[in-house]
Amino acid sequence: MSSSPELNDSEKQMALVRDRFTRTAQVFADYVLHERVFEAERVLRLVAPVGSERALDVACGPATLARIFAPHVRWIGGLDLTPAMLERACKETVGLHNFCAIRGNVLRMPFGGETFDIVVTSYSIHHLPDAAAALGEIARILKRGGRFGMLDMIVSEDAPAAKMCNDIEIARDASHTRALPASEFERLLAAVGLRVVRREIIDHPRTFDQWMRTAGWKRGDAAYEATRRLLEASIPHDRAALRPKFLEPPEQGGANAFPDARPDIALVHTALYLSAEKQ
Numbered sequence: 001m002s003s004s005p006e007l008n009d010s011e012k013q014m015a016l017v018r019d020r021f022t023r024t025a026q027v028f029a030d031y032v033l034h035e036r037v038f039e040a041e042r043v044l045r046l047v048a049p050v051g052s053e054r055a056l057d058v059a060c061g062p063a064t065l066a067r068i069f070a071p072h073v074r075w076i077g078g079l080d081l082t083p084a085m086l087e088r089a090c091k092e093t094v095g096l097h098n099f100c101a102i103r104g105n106v107l108r109m110p111f112g113g114e115t116f117d118i119v120v121t122s123y124s125i126h127h128l129p130d131a132a133a134a135l136g137e138i139a140r141i142l143k144r145g146g147r148f149g150m151l152d153m154i155v156s157e158d159a160p161a162a163k164m165c166n167d168i169e170i171a172r173d174a175s176h177t178r179a180l181p182a183s184e185f186e187r188l189l190a191a192v193g194l195r196v197v198r199r200e201i202i203d204h205p206r207t208f209d210q211w212m213r214t215a216g217w218k219r220g221d222a223a224y225e226a227t228r229r230l231l232e233a234s235i236p237h238d239r240a241a242l243r244p245k246f247l248e249p250p251e252q253g254g255a256n257a258f259p260d261a262r263p264d265i266a267l268v269h270t271a272l273y274l275s276a277e278k279q
């Protein structure tokens, strides 16, 4: 057993991740495989593979990016910590003979330096205990001149709003560590020798109840209620910069009726897409 508190924290974080993405494997994978096709195609356009590349999808989940990249590269690995995610990734890539699922930790990837022409990752950095270390590890395994494609949620540049947003995210999902503002991503990338080539910021509107469902929670669950309380508290002055707005109250007795009369809430996440080149 290690006596390093840092390692213990990291192991605790990995256990939270495995628990969350095993518990919600089906609902999460069904959602992202349907809803993130457009987002994966946007990352594909930003990275623009030519077909001869050896690529890696880091924290691949159910192969959200890898299955879209596979027809456009020579080979693509999908690395993830959670076996349930890798099982689904394998199911989703049947017939794609250039995909390989790899169990591993982003912070200590089982590859030598300068192995890949392309590394991509989506919605992963905000689940990691150390974003700088993860980006450093990605830079290490990329060849010089290789490309990094990234998509992640970002928070406001205003520190109190960023904190409130992260508090809401953690109430919903204990495996969320910290979403970063765009400027911090750019600073961390520059520090590990990844030069941003293209960058896009896109709004991602969603509804609260559906967002909670993909984390495994429904009305009445403690995590649902705690997250909703925080989101509602952020409404005056939009304190978490999530632009929340109450929707029309649900029709009672309708097919999609909620178990209580509270209206759903619309909110808007902000996503950062970028491609960067290793110097």
Ligand SMILES: C[S@@+](CC[C@H](N)C(=O)[O-])C[C@H]1O[C@@H](n2cnc3c(N)ncnc32)[C@H](O)[C@@H]1O
Residues within 6 Å of the ligand: 014, 017, 018, 021, 032, 036, 058, 059, 060, 061, 062, 064, 065, 079, 080, 081, 082, 085, 104, 105, 106, 107, 121, 122, 123, 124, 127, 128
């Ligand atoms: C929000 S999901 C994103 C999955 C996929 N990239 C997508 O966009 O749909 C986060 C993924 O990161 C994985 N993950 C979290 N921490 C990890 C780590 N330290 N090493 C490897 N995978 C990790 C989880 O198992 C999960 O599949």
